[in-house]
Amino acid sequence: MNKQLLFVKRPTGDADASTWSLVSNPIPTIKEGEVLIQQHYVSLDPAMRGWMNDAKSYIAPMEINSVMRAGSVGQVIESNNHPKFKVGDYVAGYAGVQQYIATEGEGYYKVDPNLAPLPTYIGTLGMTGMTAYYGITEVGKIKEDDIVLVSGAAGAVGSIVGQVAKIKGCRVVGIAGGADKCKYVVDELGFDACIDYKNENVKDRIKEECPKGLDVYFDNVGGEILDLALGRLRMHARIVICGAISQYNNKTAMKGPSNYLSLLVNRASMTGMVVFDYADRYAEGAKILGGWMAQGKLKSKEDIYEGIENFPETYNRLFSGDKMGKLILKIIEE
């Protein structure tokens, strides 16, 4: 059978168990030109919360009763004369939270589990890594000696953003929740410093760690921390708006950055980014990040849970912060 997680109810505020429904259906049969993919891993991302809203965004809202949207990686186990993929191929794409999918393969691409572990292809070598790499280089426009602040520094995107900025010769300060995460960010990932927003005064600590101010702030969280970063900009600073996890579950209006006139004072910019715009450069980005991984310059950390039935509680870790690195769910049953 094919276990599928359906999105059945748009949440107000936090998503919870009533948001999804786990169903079992027969494994689909494939038509001419299709493949059957058995899915191994799905990616969990804060962006999922946005997809649940019935609002104009960079991607269409999920429809009620559709399979929960998710990036995924799996293996082709049947092919009906597919022109590109053959049985045994590993492929990544957006197959959603279900164990099998019959597809013509549009939007899927082959990955090689001998070059990197399979989960990496939906993390550091997938959308997560591409978001981090193109966000900090193309939108953040980092250059040597820039002072870079990254929120969500122990998270999937933030951890790569900071490591890329270090490789490029920047001074990199992270913000993360808790002493353990901060220790990991500095000791394991090599950030110059990390601010524990749960236990430290973030305003004072940014000032302490970045006495000259910030050239780039890579924002994954929004809210209060975005305002504090705005308050420390240097001239011509760039803020990359990648996400706003602190605001995704708001039941009331989003908090706008009240310090935004710092953009005027400092002739700075705040620019939004969506990774899909770099689709034609994913191969290039993956090659660069994969090269750094092979050289030991870039660490890819995945936090992998198991069981499609555990999706809701695993999803909650995105917002509770109870995870380290890229959150992934293994959904294949062995």
Place this chain on the structure above:
Amino acid sequence: MNKQLLFVKRPTGDADASTWSLVSNPIPTIKEGEVLIQQHYVSLDPAMRGWMNDAKSYIAPMEINSVMRAGSVGQVIESNNHPKFKVGDYVAGYAGVQQYIATEGEGYYKVDPNLAPLPTYIGTLGMTGMTAYYGITEVGKIKEDDIVLVSGAAGAVGSIVGQVAKIKGCRVVGIAGGADKCKYVVDELGFDACIDYKNENVKDRIKEECPKGLDVYFDNVGGEILDLALGRLRMHARIVICGAISQYNNKTAMKGPSNYLSLLVNRASMTGMVVFDYADRYAEGAKILGGWMAQGKLKSKEDIYEGIENFPETYNRLFSGDKMGKLILKIIEE
């Protein structure tokens, strides 16, 4: 005697008569290498409110008991071997709200009253015009057929921004307060449309006038209107943050743009600008704007009041909106 307006008290909220004190002092005597300038006109700008705050900004805060800072234009009436200016020259600079100044002339430049009326040099051919021109072309990066929304459209900067955008082939919609201003903006300045924020539903009207959304929003006002513009961005739109007049007199925290995640959805940017960054291009900008004025393509409108003692009430017109075009005070007594 030299009447001078001193800045004597930092306001909380609105500035009022107690903010300034009018004093009379002897006309200064000039030292070797100095000139004595008799001032004709001073410029009144919303930015003045920001200069009054004791806060880090793009320019040092005004000191208590200093002459009120203002752009100005006047005539050299004495010279003590000044290397550059001679008696009779008209010069523009930042001499502040006072009738005479003795200066070495740093930051002053010669203007020609035969080419354009004197007040124009602190308006369309001065900082105001330069702000508008470089703001909309360099920061807004307008190109033909862009859909451009301009707040403060009947104001000093906004009226030029919109006219420049029209000259460059854009569709230009203004926002202004009151039917008279809107009529002026469309009939006299040639904007394609103008939204009366005092009497119309701005959200609906933006949608109506810009059904495809906005490529550029030039913001002079901040607040609610910035949020409405954010809600109508097209892909890769640019927001130019030139000012936030709706927020300058706040006694409480500034209202941040709660729709700022539209920057992410639309891969758009919000960039601050300060005209001083274009100082080495003022001559170029003034030549371009002056050329358009001479060809009748660009209208320069000044709203001129008289009497240095009337500065406080004239200043209030900046925020009450009771003025049309560039607000100027004539301070020479004839």
